[in-house]
Each structure stands twice: as C-alpha cells, then as structure tokens.
Amino acid sequence: MKPVQVGLLGIGTVGSGTFKVLQRNQEEIRRRAGRGIRIATVADLDTARASAVVGDHAKVVNDARAVIADPTIDIVVELIGGYGIAKTLVLEAIAAGKHVVTANKALLAVHGNEIFAAARAKGVMVAFEAAVAGGIPIIKALREGLTANRIEWVAGIINGTTNFILSEMRSKGLDFGVVLKEAQRLGYAEADPTFDIEGVDAAHKATIMSAIAFGVPVQFDKAHVEGITALQAADIRYAEQLGYRIKLLGITRRRDTGIELRVHPTLIPATRLIANVEGAMNAVVVMGDAVGPTLYYGKGAGSEPTASAVIADLVDITRLHTADPDHRVPHLAFQPGELQATPILPIDEVVTAFYLRLQVADQAGVLARITTILAEHDISIDALLQRESAEGERQTDVIILTHDTVEGRMKAALAKMQALPTVLAPIVKIRKEELS
Secondary structure: OOOEEEEEEOOOHHHHHHHHHHHHOHHHHHHHHOOOEEEEEEEOOOHHHHHHHHOOOOEEEOOHHHHHHOOOOOEEEEOOOOOOHHHHHHHHHHHOOOEEEEOOHHHHHHHHHHHHHHHHHHOOOEEOHHHOOOOOOHHHHHHHHOOOOOEEEEEEEOOHHHHHHHHHHHHHOOOHHHHHHHHHHHOOOOOOOHHHHOOHHHHHHHHHHHHHHHOOOOOHHHOEEOOOOOOOHHHHHHHHHOOEEEEEEEEEEEEOOEEEEEEEEEEEEOOOHHHHOOOOEEEEEEEEOOOEEEEEEEEOOOHHHHHHHHHHHHHHHHHHOOOOHHHOOOOOOOOHHHOOOOOEOOHHHOEEEEEEEEEEEOOOOHHHHHHHHHHHOOOOEEEEEEOOOOOOOOEEEEEEEEOOEEHHHHHHHHHHHHOOOOEOOOOEEEEEOOOO
C-alpha cells in the first residue's frame, strides 16, 4: 500500500526530531500503522537548514502554501508555532481537505474552537498530542484511556523551564534571578522567557486539558495565570520545613458551581509523587471517580520526546483517515453537540488552602490580632511557624498554613492584616493543594 504522504511546515527542533525518528523507526511505525508514513515535502524559510536535515529523502520548499496546495499531501504537520501565520496555514490546510497535526498549544488554547469547528465541517482530523507535555501521552489518556471516568481534577507540572528553576532554587537555596540566568546559559530557558516564567505556556496547556477533561470549549481568556517571578528562596525554605514543595501547577477542577482553571505556584506535600518531579521533567495527575489518581511522567519538551507525540498522531490519522468522521474520537473527547457551557470560575470563587508569610514586629499581641482577623473571616489555621528572632532584632517572620477557604474571603482578611501597623512588609500568599 502506498505510504501516507506528509507535508512538514517548519523543521526546527521538533521538526528535525520528527523527521529523524520517522526515518529511524519507519519499519516499526509501518507495522503499527498498517502502511508507511513518509514526509514527502518540507517547508521552511531556511531551505539550507532543511536540506541538511532531510538530504534527498524529501522535497524542500520555502513556501508553506505550496505544501498545502499539493494534492498528493494527505497530512500537514504544523510546527511553526505562534498565533499568527500558523493559524492561517492550519485553516487553509483544513479547507484543502488535509488532516492536520500540530504541537501548537498557544494556537489551540486561543483559537481551538474555531479550528475544531472548521475540521468537523470538512470531515478532517486535527491531532495535537504534542501540544501538551511533550512526549507524555496525556491527551490520549484523557480523551480515550479514561473515557469511563468522571474526571474530578487535573493538576500538572507542565512547563519544564519553571520546574528546573524551582528545583534549583530549592536544592541550592538561590534566588529566582540567579537561577534564571543559569537556566538560560544551559538552554533550559529562552532568551525571552516571559511565556514560561509568567505561567502563560502552562496556562495554554491547562486550558486544553480542561476542555478535554470536562467537555467544555477551550477558554484560555478565562484562566487565572500567575508565574514564578515573585517567588523568594525564603518561602521555598519555609515550605520545606513544613513538609511541602513549591511547584508551578496547572490546575483544573470540577466544582458544583463551575470549573476552576488556574496556573500559579503551589505548595504540595513533599510525600506526593508529583512534588518530587525535579529538573525539566513534566508530570500530570488526573483524578477519576472510577480509577482514582493516575500519574503521567516524562520529558515535556525536546526534539525527540515531542517528535514521539507528533508521530503518534500521524499513526492515529493513518489508521483512521478512511473512517466515517462521525466514528472518530472527537477532538475534545466529548461529541461536539455535547460540549457544555459550564462557567469557568473567577479566582475569587476558587476554594483552596493558603501559605502566608508575614514579616511582623516582634512584640506582644501581634500574633493574637492576626489569628483574630482570620477567625473573623471564618478561616481556620492548619499550622503555624514563627521564626525565632535573633538577639537585637525587632521583627520576625510568621508562617501560617490555612485550611481550605474561598479566595475572596482570604483576600478580605489579607487586606485587614496588611493594614496593621505591626505588619512590616507585603504579605506573601501562595496557594496550597493536598492533591489527595
């Protein structure tokens, strides 16, 4: 049987990995897919670089639209990235009747509803395993493996750059800025790391997982996003003393009143497996009502790990492209007509526990006033740590862990505490999740 013909748009890190893995494992892949899969044409503005990667195994062009217009191409792989030209090319490929594989989480988180609707109308597939957590097959797990379950929540370390930085801050006691420079030197962080360190990249991925887990449209604009730039080494150290690790988590949770969708630094008990995920690795925990918690761990980025997910999508499409479109796995797991307009909860309505660090005057009655304010707002204390003042010091740190409470209630309590003349610096607030 003639191999499926693939057009590759962009042959950077992931594109070159995809070409190399497909070439290296072509016989194994053919046995799994039922027919060969061949990258026939590569489009890249840097044709010299592309030619160096593919040699005489594929045609190289500098015009992506030439690939889309080629009637012999069955599947278009978009590895350009970003919201702009990538969106245009994906929609043009769909309009031309091509199946699409993409690793572009930003594109799907922002424009996924439009893209999936266009694909359904044309009867083609859009596959995107590589868009979330690199080589970890979390999309397939949520969309197919856990289909019997009512998903309760998903929580993931889904950005390797920030996890590397937090791991280094914890193990070496260094401040954020120092570790960021080291991460850039080692290639873990981009020259402009904004999307990573401000939590945007993780929020793109969490948005996609939330849609698949709960059967709702993608709604990136409603996600609450915080990064790690304000984290201090002192808080990582205090968390460790209390038995917790701080990770940047993407969290989406089903509540009676809606769905939580948030990315922020989070205290996790050090006994949880996900709390011990270090370096640039990724991990996702999914809680299903039937299966309980399941953990997915692996490399979340890199040339060949991400290529593994791209090729898995190519195999899926090769197996299914002749099937009746109505019998394929839906893009967002649930049948298109069954997606629900469940609201994404504003952050003030989210329920979670908190870590608080207050720098206070070391004098009688300060702690009593703080605990009174928390009680007045119906916030109960789980644990409390007070740093012993050195001789001659007139201030100290008070660390409080609370039980679950509504975020809006905590904000009101913090405003009253911050106004106390004995509170000497801005109060540090970090959310805490038991993930039990």
